[in-house]
Amino acid sequence: xxxxxxxxxxxxxxxxxxxxxxxxxxxxxxxxxxxxxxxxxxxxxxxxxxxxxxxxxxxxxxxxxxxxxxxxxxxxxxxxxxxxxxxxxxxxxxxxxxxxxxxxxxxxxxxxxxxxxxxxxxxxxxxxxxxxxxxxxxxxxxxxxxxxxxxxxxxxxxxxxxxxxxxxxxxxxxxxxxxxxxxxxxxxxxxxxxxxxxxxxxxxxxxxxxxxxxxxxxxxxxxxxxxxx
Ligand code: G3P
Numbered sequence: 316x317x318x319x320x321x322x323x324x325x326x327x328x329x330x331x332x333x334x335x336x337x338x339x340x341x342x343x344x345x346x347x348x349x350x351x352x353x354x355x356x357x358x359x360x361x362x363x364x365x366x367x368x369x370x371x372x373x374x375x376x377x378x379x380x381x382x383x384x385x386x387x388x389x390x391x392x393x394x395x396x397x398x399x400x401x402x403x404x405x406x407x408x409x410x411x412x413x414x415x416x417x418x419x420x421x422x423x424x425x426x427x428x429x430x431x432x433x434x435x436x437x438x439x440x441x442x443x444x445x446x447x448x449x450x451x452x453x454x455x456x457x458x459x460x461x462x463x464x465x466x467x468x469x470x471x472x473x474x475x476x477x478x479x480x481x482x483x484x485x486x487x488x489x490x491x492x493x494x495x496x497x498x499x500x501x502x503x504x505x506x507x508x509x510x511x512x513x514x515x516x517x518x519x520x521x522x523x524x525x526x527x528x529x530x531x532x533x534x535x536x537x538x539x540x541x542x543x544x
Pocket of ligand 1 (some may be wrong): 330350351352454456457489490491509
């Protein structure tokens with residue numbers, strides 16, 4: 316079930332390979348895609364292709380599966396194998412290195428969608444866009460971890476995109492650590508955010524919503540007890 320506004324507002328992706336979590340968030344009706352990486356596949360404890368195929372059957376949005384070859388030919392070969400063996404909605408995640416740019420260009424020319432990952436500068440994002448990337452993934456949290464401001468990178472990338480309005484590559488904010496990251500990305504106009512399940516839960520929860528429900532339910536119980544429901 317894909318969000319009804321996925322063409323016109325920020326896409327929300329889940330950053331996990333845990334199928335139970337993906338099922339839960341997909342049931343909310345607002346999940347637009349899923350991103351995985353080798354570390355998340357390791358955490359799942361499952362076979363790579365099997366788990367990605369299952370994820371692709373739960374969520375119709377793009378499901379990122381990452382190549383692990385570090386040379387262009389190897390990346391292209393792995394990508395073609397993944398596209399051949401896995402469902403149509405799987406897209407290919409590629410690291411932002413020269414070999415990855417070349418692989419992105421080749422795959423784009425073959426009509427295969429890509430997500431260029433491990434982006435830490437606006438120049439890297441622009442180079443990936445020039446290679447035809449469908450998505451670029453700047454990592455906010457990992458920049459914050461170094462004592463710098465990850466959100467500045469999103470601002471720089473969005474400014475670059477505004478300067479060149481013909482760029483169609485979507486900016487996929489990744490390595491998101493708290494709800495404020497998401498709100499700031501929304502304000503900057505990033506196209507997509509990929510987040511762990513915890514952030515989805517934090518974004519929907521508000522103590523005043525819970526308090527309001529408690530109050531309404533208590534009062535309604537009294538209406539029912541009075542036989543007036
Ligand atoms: O999927 C890539 C990215 O979101 C990883 O996040 O938390 O490992 O820095 P993190």
